[in-house]
Amino acid sequence: MAIRDRGIMKWQAAFQLPELAKTQWDFWRDNERQDKPIIDEHEAEEFDLRIIYAMEYDHSVKLTVWDDGFTFDITGRFHYVDPITHELRIEVKLGEFERVTFDSIIGVKVLN
Numbered sequence: 001m002a003i004r005d006r007g008i009m010k011w012q013a014a015f016q017l018p019e020l021a022k023t024q025w026d027f028w029r030d031n032e033r034q035d036k037p038i039i040d041e042h043e044a045e046e047f048d049l050r051i052i053y054a055m056e057y058d059h060s061v062k063l064t065v066w067d068d069g070f071t072f073d074i075t076g077r078f079h080y081v082d083p084i085t086h087e088l089r090i091e092v093k094l095g096e097f098e099r100v101t102f103d104s105i106i107g108v109k110v111l112n
Contacts, residue, residue, distance in 0.1 A: 033069030037106050050108045051088070054078055063090070064107030065100055074098055075111070 039047075054061045055078045063074045076092035086102045 034071070035069075036066050039106060047105060047108045050110050051078065051081070054110045055081070060111040061090075062107075062109040062111055063088075063100060063105055064109075065104050066106045067104060071106065074100065 050061070053059070058077065060075060060077050064071055065074055074090055074092060076090040076098065078088060079091045079097055080089040081087075082089065088100045088102070088105075090098045090100060092098050
């Protein structure tokens with residue numbers, strides 16, 4: 001005789017509690033968090049030089065940004081550097097801009 005298993009149906013009751021699902025999601029998300037890399041003054045100066053070069057010759061850049069324990073990449077062209085608010089404005093698409101603070105940048109790569 002073959003055993004008839006209910007398959008995934010037997011696990012559905014456990015995930016019906018929204019508090020449990022949220023707690024597990026938060027736990028998994030917290031497990032994936034990384035500490036912010038320490039950027040020394042030489043790396044910061046190198047980032048500045050790459051940003052200046054990309055702005056002068058209108059090259060695209062790929063910024064690696066750290067935000068709340070996670071890193072992601074932003075690709076686009078520099079639109080404006082705001083020294084008062086310490087932000088970069090990057091045009092990722094035509095007419096669409098992203099704002100990135102100086103402190104959150106952990107990598108700069110100039111693309112051709």
